[in-house]
Amino acid sequence: MGEQGGGATGAATTATPRRTRRRGVGGNAEGRSTWTRGRVLAVSAVLTAVVLAFHRLVPNSPGHLGSLLESFLPWTGLVLVVLLGLGLLRRSALALIALLLPVAAWTYAFGALSLPGAKPGAHDLVVVQHNVSDENTDPAGTARALAEAEPDLIGLEELVPAALPVYERTLAPRYPYHAVVGTVGLWSRHPLTDIQKVDIKPAGITEPWSRGLRAVAHARHREITVYVAHLPSVRVRASGLASSRRDESAALLGRAVAADTSHTLILLGDFNSTVDDRGLTPLTSHLTVPARGFAFSFPAAFPLARIDQIMARSAAVGHMRTLPATASDHLPVSARITLR
Numbered sequence: 001m002g003e004q005g006g007g008a009t010g011a012a013t014t015a016t017p018r019r020t021r022r023r024g025v026g027g028n029a030e031g032r033s034t035w036t037r038g039r040v041l042a043v044s045a046v047l048t049a050v051v052l053a054f055h056r057l058v059p060n061s062p063g064h065l066g067s068l069l070e071s072f073l074p075w076t077g078l079v080l081v082v083l084l085g086l087g088l089l090r091r092s093a094l095a096l097i098a099l100l101l102p103v104a105a106w107t108y109a110f111g112a113l114s115l116p117g118a119k120p121g122a123h124d125l126v127v128v129q130h131n132v133s134d135e136n137t138d139p140a141g142t143a144r145a146l147a148e149a150e151p152d153l154i155g156l157e158e159l160v161p162a163a164l165p166v167y168e169r170t171l172a173p174r175y176p177y178h179a180v181v182g183t184v185g186l187w188s189r190h191p192l193t194d195i196q197k198v199d200i201k202p203a204g205i206t207e208p209w210s211r212g213l214r215a216v217a218h219a220r221h222r223e224i225t226v227y228v229a230h231l232p233s234v235r236v237r238a239s240g241l242a243s244s245r246r247d248e249s250a251a252l253l254g255r256a257v258a259a260d261t262s263h264t265l266i267l268l269g270d271f272n273s274t275v276d277d278r279g280l281t282p283l284t285s286h287l288t289v290p291a292r293g294f295a296f297s298f299p300a301a302f303p304l305a306r307i308d309q310i311m312a313r314s315a316a317v318g319h320m321r322t323l324p325a326t327a328s329d330h331l332p333v334s335a336r337i338t339l340r
Contacts, residue, residue: 038092045083049101052076052109056278063240070276071241071305074110074294076102113294116319124318125219125337126151129308131158131230131270132167133328134183139163142326143170149323149334152219154187155268157211157230182210184228184269190219198256200229202248212253216262220339225262229253229269246272247279254282257313265313266337270330272307280309287311290335293320297331310335 051058055073060066080102087095128151132142136158143166146154159167159180167185168178175187179195186192198212211230216223231253232245250271257267267287273280275289289311296303303322308330310317316338323332 034091034093036094038087038090038095041083041087041090041092041095042098045095045098045102048076048079048083049105052102052105055276060278063237064243064279065240067243067247067273067277067279068236068241070278071274073274073276074113075304077106077110080106110294113290113292115292125153125224125266125339126334127153127155127266127268127310127337128323128332128334129155129268129270129310130323130326130332131308131328131330132156132163132326133330134158134160135329136163136327138327139166140170142328143167145324145326146332147171147174149332151334152189153217153226153266153268155226155228156185156187157183157228157270159183159185179213179215181213184211184213184230186213186215186226186228186268188215188217188219188226190217192217198227198229198253200231200249200252200256202232202245202252204245204248205232211249212256214256214260222264222339223262224339225260225265227253227257227265227267227269229267229271231269231271231273234272243273243279250280251282254286257283258286263314264339266315267309267311269309270307271309274305274307275309275311283311287313288315288317290317290320292318293335295320295322295333297322297333298329300325300329300331303331306333308333310337312337315339 055070058066058069083099087099128146128149130146136142164180171187175189177190177192178185178187179192181197192215194216196214197210198214200212201209213228215226217226231249234241234243234246271280275284295306297306297308310320318336318338320333320335323334325331
């Protein structure tokens with residue numbers, strides 16, 4: 001009998017161990033933790049904080065880029081919202097911690113503007129500032145709307161000859177005193193004296209151009225010097241911000257204000273600039289600006305910036321707010337002035 005093999009020889013198999021990815025505590029499949037993800041977001045947050053805190057270091061040439069940035073500086077708050085959303089989406093603790101820096105910088109710069117204003121005082125003045133637009137089709141309605149705010153003083157710009165009599169007639173019952181120089185005017189409940197033209201015309205303008213006035217209002221048992229001014233317009237172009245004439249006019253107005261020996265001074269006007277813009281430094285270095293309220297005034301259809309300003313010396317500018325829209329492309333702004 002032949003011998004029968006008792007066992008079959010099976011093919012040897014070698015099991016290849018499966019490589020596993022290590023997942024750290026709080027990490028993802030790639031082994032990156034919440035403290036290492038979102039580095040780009042963290043760097044973006046730090047850069048945003050630097051821009052907010054040191055925007056004056058951004059060069060203004062070419063193209064007045066520094067002024068352009070400062071004109072919309074409050075809107076960096078939207079950048080913070082985007083960074084927050086992306087940080088949460090990435091679940092990046094690093095990005096969220098870094099975001100505290102620009103949040104602190106923005107809060108320091110603009111947080112107070114969101115707070116409510118102080119209670120009215122007995123020696124306060126209410127003032128209104130409005131660029132009424134030289135294309136305003138309803139000057140009577142605009143005048144009535146401004147008077148409804150019951151201010152003591154009203155500063156107006158872009159007064160054209162055809163509309164001026166309408167403003168005078170409509171405002172006369174409540175504001176018997178007024179002064180007009182060129183295209184700017186001041187209406188007052190209180191007597192006005194010492195009315196003068198203020199020359200803020202840039203050297204490059206050759207046509208007739210008069211946009212500044214000074215008057216003394218006799219109110220609250222004291223003399224209050226009031227300026228009304230309209231600085232030249234600016235244009236945003238591909239090369240940057242065209243603001244040289246505005247800056248020159250602001251410097252002329254700043255010199256006039258600095259040389260004025262009046263104790264109490266109020267400045268109203270359309271400055272085509274925000275108080276953060278370095279182009280207004282000749283004014284903001286001598287005058288106080290509103291402590292409360294963003295009051296974005298232009299363009300009226302979708303306000304992006306407050307270029308209509310109320311400033312003061314030896315007085316505090318309280319909560320600044322916008323009034324209902326008129327037939328102008330600007331919104332009126334109002335503030336309460338606390339005399340000192």
